[in-house]
Amino acid sequence: MQTYSLLFYAKKAKNNPELSTIYMRITVAGRRTEISTGQTVKTPQWSIKLGKVSGNSPNGKQLNSLLESFRAKLFECYNSLYNEGKEITCENLRNKYLEIEERKITLIxxxxxxxxxxxxxxxxxxxxxxxxxxxxxxxxxxxxxxxxxxxxxxxxxxxxxxxxxxxxxxxxxxxxxxxxxxxxxxxxxxxxxxxxxxx
Missing domain, CATH: 1.10.150 (DNA polymerase; domain 1)
Structure with a gap:
């Protein structure tokens, strides 16, 4: 199976640096793509080193749990592509996760x-x-x-x-x-x- 990696990171909002949006960075064979999780966090609460919310607050624990569910879903998508015999690329993995149907290019x-x-x-x-x-x-x-x-x-x-x-x-x-x-x-x-x- 081709290996891949997933990293969560936070990007500061342009209009409000105190708030950051959390993204997933998917890397396969040296190529990468990014997906917004749709989740935000107060910028000081994000741990760059750990790739998750720091501290033990209830909201932080809940958000970290949600991120782990995203990780599990992505792994399911990876296994699905593998079991279907499809090529695993960061684009294919992203599309599978977002449930974007691939447009088939045919010979004729x-x-x-x-x-x-x-x-x-x-x-x-x-x-x-x-x-x-x-x-x-x-x-x-x-x-x-x-x-x-x-x-x-x-x-x-x-x-x-x-x-x-x-x-x-x-x-x-x-x-x-x-x-x-x-x-x-x-x-x-x-x-x-x-x-x-x-x-």
């Missing part, structure tokens, strides 16, 4: 974006090449998985190898044609990588 979706950029970033000739590649990709998805589209996060080296095998055997493409279609496919994957849709 990219081609419709290319079509919308004709005469701006792509020529009509480029679109026609992509359209031909699209038909091959859709046919491959139907042949291999019996689906019409696929989440880009499910694409890996094995997927590409199977696609190339399909082009050369089932579609009986020549070497030059197969290479051309794989190169078009690679451009789509590079866009996904650049946008961090896949790792």
């Amino acid at each position: 979706e990219h081609n419709s974006k290319v079509k919308g950029l004709i005469d701006r970033e792509f020529s009509k000739g480029t679109w026609k090449r992509y359209e031909t590649s699209l038909r091959h990709t859709q046919a491959f998805l139907k042949w291999k998985f019996n689906i019409s589209d696929i989440d880009v996060r499910h694409i890996n080296a094995g997927f590409v190898a199977d696609y190339e095998f399909y082009l050369r055997t089932v579609r009986n493409c020549s070497n030059n044609s197969a290479v051309k279609y794989i190169r078009n496919f690679q451009k789509i994957i590079n866009i996904c990588l650049n946008n961090e849709w896949i790792s």
Whole structure:
């Protein structure tokens, strides 16, 4: 399991330095994100060293208990992502905690974006090449998985190898044609990588 860390810290309010908002800082593989807990504390009562409210006041104990429940919930989210076989990143963990549904980026979706950029970033000739590649990709998805589209996060080296095998055997493409279609496919994957849709 990939390790992560959680730190609670307090940030002084701009309009009232005597009051601080408590945040959660989530770190996974060197990357971090922050979430406001929605809780405030008097600035002098916050212990930077301990990452919680200092002292034994009833309000302080109650707030510390609430923070620990946040910690437990985050750990549950981590375990849920792990058990679902999903990549664990600080962004995914944050979204899971906040119950933000991930927007899926699909493979076939990219081609419709290319079509919308004709005469701006792509020529009509480029679109026609992509359209031909699209038909091959859709046919491959139907042949291999019996689906019409696929989440880009499910694409890996094995997927590409199977696609190339399909082009050369089932579609009986020549070497030059197969290479051309794989190169078009690679451009789509590079866009996904650049946008961090896949790792």
